[in-house]
Amino acid sequence: MGVSFVRVYKANCNKLFLDNMVNENLVKDVVKEPYKYGFVTDIETEKIAKGLNEDIIRLISQKKEEPEYLLDFRLKAFKKWQKMDEPDWAGLGYKQIDYQDIIYYSAPKQKEKIASLDEVDPKLLETFDKLGIPLTEQKKLTNVAVDAVFDSVSIATTFREELAEHGVIFCSISEAVKNHSDLVEKYLGTVVPASDNYFAALNSAVFSDGSFVYIPKGVSCPMDLSSYFRINSGDSGQFERTLIIAEESSSVSYLEGCTAPMFDTNTLHAAVVELIALDDASIKYSTVQNWYAGDEEGVGGIFNFVTKRGKCLGKRSKISWSQVETGSAITWKYPSCLLLGEESVGEFYSVALTNNLQQADTGTKMIHIGPKTKSTIVSKGISAGNSINSYRGLVKMGKKATGSRNYSQCDSMLIGDQASANTFPYIKSQQPNSEIEHEASTCRISEDQLFYLQSRGIEFEEAVSMMVSGFCRDVFNQLPMEFAAEADKLLALKLEGSVG
Amino acid sequence: MQSKMKESDPILEVKNLFASTDNLPILKGVSLTVYPGEIHAIMGRNGCGKSTLSKIIAGHPSYKITNGDIKFSGENINSLEPEERSQSGIFLGFQYPIEIPGVSNLEFLRVSTNARRKFLNKEELDTFDFEELVKEKLELVKMDKAFLSRSVNQGFSGGEKKRNEILQMALLEPKIAILDETDSGLDIDALRIVASGIKKISNSQTGIILITHYQRLLDEIEPNYVHVMAEGKIIKTGRSDLALELEKNGYEWTDNFVKKT
Numbered sequence: 001m002g003v004s005f006v007r008v009y010k011a012n013c014n015k016l017f018l019d020n021m022v023n024e025n026l027v028k029d030v031v032k033e034p035y036k037y038g039f040v041t042d043i044e045t046e047k048i049a050k051g052l053n054e055d056i057i058r059l060i061s062q063k064k065e066e067p068e069y070l071l072d073f074r075l076k077a078f079k080k081w082q083k084m085d086e087p088d089w090a091g092l093g094y095k096q097i098d099y100q101d102i103i104y105y106s107a108p109k110q111k112e113k114i115a116s117l118d119e120v121d122p123k124l125l126e127t128f129d130k131l132g133i134p135l136t137e138q139k140k141l142t143n144v145a146v147d148a149v150f151d152s153v154s155i156a157t158t159f160r161e162e163l164a165e166h167g168v169i170f171c172s173i174s175e176a177v178k179n180h181s182d183l184v185e186k187y188l189g190t191v192v193p194a195s196d197n198y199f200a201a202l203n204s205a206v207f208s209d210g211s212f213v214y215i216p217k218g219v220s221c222p223m224d225l226s227s228y229f230r231i232n233s234g235d236s237g238q239f240e241r242t243l244i245i246a247e248e249s250s251s252v253s254y255l256e257g258c259t260a261p262m263f264d265t266n267t268l269h270a271a272v273v274e275l276i277a278l279d280d281a282s283i284k285y286s287t288v289q290n291w292y293a294g295d296e297e298g299v300g301g302i303f304n305f306v307t308k309r310g311k312c313l314g315k316r317s318k319i320s321w322s323q324v325e326t327g328s329a330i331t332w333k334y335p336s337c338l339l340l341g342e343e344s345v346g347e348f349y350s351v352a353l354t355n356n357l358q359q360a361d362t363g364t365k366m367i368h369i370g371p372k373t374k375s376t377i378v379s380k381g382i383s384a385g386n387s388i389n390s391y392r393g394l395v396k397m398g399k400k401a402t403g404s405r406n407y408s409q410c411d412s413m414l415i416g417d418q419a420s421a422n423t424f425p426y427i428k429s430q431q432p433n434s435e436i437e438h439e440a441s442t443c444r445i446s447e448d449q450l451f452y453l454q455s456r457g458i459e460f461e462e463a464v465s466m467m468v469s470g471f472c473r474d475v476f477n478q479l480p481m482e483f484a485a486e487a488d489k490l491l492a493l494k495l496e497g498s499v500g
Numbered sequence: 501m502q503s504k505m506k507e508s509d510p511i512l513e514v515k516n517l518f519a520s521t522d523n524l525p526i527l528k529g530v531s532l533t534v535y536p537g538e539i540h541a542i543m544g545r546n547g548c549g550k551s552t553l554s555k556i557i558a559g560h561p562s563y564k565i566t567n568g569d570i571k572f573s574g575e576n577i578n579s580l581e582p583e584e585r586s587q588s589g590i591f592l593g594f595q596y597p598i599e600i601p602g603v604s605n606l607e608f609l610r611v612s613t614n615a616r617r618k619f620l621n622k623e624e625l626d627t628f629d630f631e632e633l634v635k636e637k638l639e640l641v642k643m644d645k646a647f648l649s650r651s652v653n654q655g656f657s658g659g660e661k662k663r664n665e666i667l668q669m670a671l672l673e674p675k676i677a678i679l680d681e682t683d684s685g686l687d688i689d690a691l692r693i694v695a696s697g698i699k700k701i702s703n704s705q706t707g708i709i710l711i712t713h714y715q716r717l718l719d720e721i722e723p724n725y726v727h728v729m730a731e732g733k734i735i736k737t738g739r740s741d742l743a744l745e746l747e748k749n750g751y752e753w754t755d756n757f758v759k760k761t
Contacts, residue, residue, distance in 0.1 A: 447562065452598035455558045456608070456668060457586035457615030466611070470602025470651070 037290065041127040041150075041232050044109045050235070051100045054078065057205055060105050064174050064208075069185055077194035077204030084198045090361045090392070092330055094303065097268060103236035104206045108150055120156055124148075127230065145170055147211045147227045149240060154209045159223065168252075169214040170225050173241050176212035183214055187245055191274035191311045191338070199270040200307040203239045207272065210240035215250040215281070224480055226255040229271075231291070231302065237268040244274070246281035248314065253284040253480055266294075266329060271306045279314030279341065284322070286479055287335075288487055291327035298357030301329025308335035309365075312344035312373075320347035322478045324487040325360060334392065336365035339373035339404075346375040349478040353468075353491055354387030354419070363393035363424075368401035368434065377408040380472050382491075383419035390422040395436055397429040404434040412442045413471050415464075465492040509574055510535050511676050511707040512557070512590075517568035519556050526552045526563070528732035534676060534707040541710045541718055541743060544729035545751045550711045551595060553729075554678045558592035559585045573675065586612075587619035591674035595681040595711075597661040600652035605664070608652045609634060613671045637670040641697045659690035666697040676707040683710075683717035695720035715747040730754040 048059055057078055061071040086097070108124055120135075128135050128148050135148055135156050145159035147170065154172030163170050169180060176184050194204035211227040231238045246252055269291065275283050285308075294301025304327075310319035321335040337346030348364035366375035375395065383389040395406045412421035423440050445467050453463035469476065469488050476484045512534040519527040526549050534540055542550050556563050557570055559582035570577050577585055600608070606627075613633070614624040625633060631648075638645065641663040653661050662682050669677050679698065683691055698721055702708050710717060718726075718740065726742040727734045728751075735757050736742065 446598075448598050449600055451560055451582060452594065452600065453608070453612075454582035455560075455586050455592050455594075456612035457583050457619075457672070458608075458611055459583050459615075460581070462611070466603050466608070467600060470600060470604075473602040 037292070039130070041123055043121065043123050043232070045106050045232075046109050047103050047106045047236065050103050052078075052102070052104060052206065056104055060206060060208065063105065064177070066177055067181060067185075070177060070188075073189060073194065074205050077201050078206075080195045081198065081201035081205055084201055086198050090332060090390075092332060092359050092361055094266070094330055094359075097266075097303070099202075101235075102268060104239070105208055106232075106236035107208075108232075124150060127232075128228065145223055145225050147172060147225075149209055149211070149227060149229045150232060154211070163222070163225075166219050166222055167216040168219060168221055169212065171212055173207075173210045173212045173243060176214075176243070180212070180214065183245065184212070184243065187243060187274070187276055188241075189274075191276060191309050192272050192307050197307060199305045200272050203241060203270050203272040203307070206237075207239045207241035210242045210271070211244075212242070213244040213252060213254060215244075215246045215252045217247040217250060219247075219250045221250070221252040224253045224255055226257070228257045231267055231269065235265070235267075237270065239269075240271045242271070242273040243276075244283055244285070245276045246278065246283050246317075248278045249280040250278075251282040251284075254286070255480060255483060256285070256287045257290070266301060266303050268303045268305065269328075271308075273306070273308040273335075275310035275319055277310065277312050277314060277317035277319050277341075277344075280316050281314055282318040282320070283310065284320045284480075285310070285335070286483055287321075287323040287325070288483055288490065289323065289325045289327050289331070290490060293327045293356070293358050294329040296356050298329065301358075302327065304328035304331045304333065306333040308333060309338065310336070310346070311338045312341050312346060312370075314344070315341040316343045316345075317341050318345040318347070320345075320349070320478070321364065322347075322349040322475060323351070323362075324475075324479070324483075324490065325350070325352040325362060326490055328360075329358060331358075331360040331362055334363050334365055336367065337375065338367045338369065339375065339401075340369045341373075342370045343372045343374070344370060345373070347478075348375075348377045348379070348393075349475040350379045350391075351382070351472045351475045351487070351491070352380070352389055352391075353382045354384070354389045356385040356387060358385075358387045358389075360388070361390045361392055363391045365394040365396070366406055367394075367396045367398070368404040368406070368431075369398045370404075371400060372403045373401055374404065375406045377406070377410070378474050378478075379408075379410045380475055381410075381412045381421050382415065382468060382471065383412070383421050384415040386418045388420050388422070390424060392424040392426075394426040394428070395438075396427075397431040397434040397436065399430045401431045402433045404431065406434075406436045408436075408438045409474075410438075410440045411471065412440075413468070414442065414444045461492075468492075508536050510571075511573060512709075513569075513571040514553075514557070515569045515571070517553075517556070517570065518566045519552065519563050519568075520566055521552075521563050525566070526732055527556070529568070530729075530732070530734055532709075532727065532734060534709065536675075536707060537702075537704040538725070539702060539708045539710065539721060539723045541712060541723040541726045541740075542729055542734075543712060543726060543743060543746055545754065548729045548754075549732040550729055551680050552732075554592055554680045554709070554711060557585075557678055558582055558590060583615065586672070586674075587615050589616075589619075589672075589675035591669050591672055591677040593662075593665040593669060593677065593679035593682045595684065597653045597656075597665055599654045599656075601654050603652050604648070605650055605652050606631075606634070606648040609648070609668065609671060612668065616672045634667075634671065637667055640670050640700055641666045642693050643667060658685040659687065662686060662694055663690065663697070666694055666701075670697065670701055673701070675705070676709070677701070678709040678711070680711045681713065683712055683714055688716075691716060692720065715743055718743050728754060730757060 147157040291302035352360045381389040391410045514532040517530045610630045728736040
């Protein structure tokens with residue numbers, strides 16, 4: 001078996017480590033950055049009883065007036081889920097989740113049919129306003145269409161008419177089930193089958209809302225599409241489901257943002273995202289994840305257990321994931337690409353920042369099935385405080401993936417001496433005529449680097465944040481412009497006072 | 501030995517400075533006064549404390565002042581942060597400029613220049629205005645614009661790194677510049693570029709301290725004073741001919757000097 005892979009380890013660690021000078025108290029300060037999205041919206045909600053059983057699933061399906069096939073899909077998924085065991089292979093430490101103690105459907109009470117945004121509860125609009133996502137006609141973002149999801153339901157989607165002129169469908173998945181049932185039935189569960197994993201099965205059984213995108217043949221989506229997920233209730237899980245279909249020669253850039261209030265309990269967020277790209281289509285999916293991460297002692301925070309996968313079905317299709325993961329008590333996700341079409345391309349660009357007692361186990365799977373497929377992985381992990389930050393990735397070259405190539409680069413940066421970083425690259429190749437390249441490095445911000453910047457008049461914290469964003473540059477360059485600026489600020493905010 | 505007729509106040513006064521790192525004493529009573537317009541050279545064997553002195557003046561956190569004072573423009577700066585010292589006009593040209601991956605040289609230079617400008621109550625420059633300014637200064641050190649888009653010092657040759665230091669000095673317009681072996685590792689052309697850069701920056705308001713091993717830099721820039729350091733002290737101060745003497749006789753005599761005292 002001729003596996004050709006090059007392994008290069010760059011040793012760019014400096015001898016003088018930051019920890020020599022780090023005052024312990026100051027390290028603790030790093031973690032003290034207040035979470036500015038932690039407010040709760042006081043709104044009357046309709047919640048169903050806690051717990052999970054067939055009746056609950058029927059109730060969710062009924063509330064959403066779903067067709068028979070979907071109820072079926074849910075019930076089958078639930079049966080599978082019941083037979084599955086919660087995975088523990090990642091070695092993440094968390095208290096066992098009591099799935100009967102979660103509310104699976106929670107929606108703000110409002111009128112049954114909303115004709116326009118004017119009828120949306122002002123409190124909800126205000127909430128999204130506060131989050132920097134204005135939805136009203138006068139204030140809405142000019143270059144991005146937004147689908148705002150509040151707990152289990154989609155509140156509003158902007159620019160629908162404009163998009164419709166191009167044949168682009170952008171709406172909540174509940175609406176898609178009603179209005180574009182054929183597409184949903186055709187594609188739902190084809191990328192992430194209900195039996196894929198424990199959390200995907202759970203999601204398939206109880207998913208509430210999420211976004212649906214359909215880009216018709218030959219259309220390049222005229223604006224970025226964006227979903228903003230907001231968890232408001234402390235005791236309900238969020239199980240959103242996103243489905244994006246890009247027909248032949250179409251393209252779309254989709255952005256996703258997330259925040260949640262501060263609760264001292266853990267909230268489960270188990271989403272499933274499925275992307276499908278046909279011949280010559282391209283999907284760019286960017287995430288800035290800033291769920292509440294818990295406090296300094298690790299109390300509270302979101303469990304972000306998400307399955308994201310894209311299928312490059314068509315020839316020369318392309319799916320590109322970029323993510324900036326800064327929030328959540330635990331992040332456990334591997335946005336992946338199934339590269340079926342000849343010459344299809346998969347990309348994964350990731351920045352994961354952990355602080356305090358956060359844990360992140362994230363990475364990607366690039367499954368090369370078709371010939372001449374190409375994938376690129378660039379992962380940047382930054383660990384501060386007592387956090388654990390792991391990259392875990394699989395690159396697989398199937399038997400038919402002749403002439404395929406992968407390049408992976410996994411860099412870790414440690415801040416302070418209590419944080420840890422791991423890299424777990426798995427490589428499997430059944431195709432000798434393919435190339436896999438993996439580079440990895442670990443570094444710390446050195447005292448000398450900091451002194452150099454300081455001796456040029458740059459304040460200590462700005463120096464740290466300059467180096468951190470410098471470290472993430474390759475990934476930030478992949479983000480849509482507004483997102484890149486936001487990500488930069490977010491990282492600086494998260495690290496404020498964390499070193500010193 | 502300092503010049504007698506001074507009309508202005510000193511820029512820098514180092515008084516009986518003792519300093520250590522990891523409880524190891526490095527400086528053992530250094531005194532040095534620099535007036536505006538003066539160029540001082542500090543020479544001495546490796547390990548005599550020259551670089552340490554420069555780092556302490558710039559505020560390196562690894563060194564602890566155990567006794568004595570550093571005054572800048574009449575103010576004691578012992579407890580100032582490195583960035584505050586830089587902003588107020590102290591510049592250290594590094595012997596080994598540090599590589600900072602991912603941080604663009606242009607952005608670094610701009611943030612740094614603006615920090616100094618802010619201190620001077622000058623308007624901060626946006627990217628466009630700054631590019632104008634930096635272009636002008638690039639010519640001084642004969643650097644190509646391409647340097648600006650690279651990461652700070654990353655992959656720069658030895659000479660390029662040193663020229664980048666001089667570029668920073670030109671942008672920051674410090675009141676005192678301490679150049680730690682800026683001439684080492686340079687070929688003759690690069691040395692001339694660096695020397696002419698230094699000369700262009702020095703004026704009647706600026707003080708310059710050149711830490712060097714070689715006469716060749718001092719051939720280009722004639723110092724007002726030459727100090728010889730040994731064992732953490734300045735053991736001899738003279739005019740520029742002292743450097744020539746050292747070039748001829750080496751430092752062996754300094755060993756004897758230290759033993760005697």
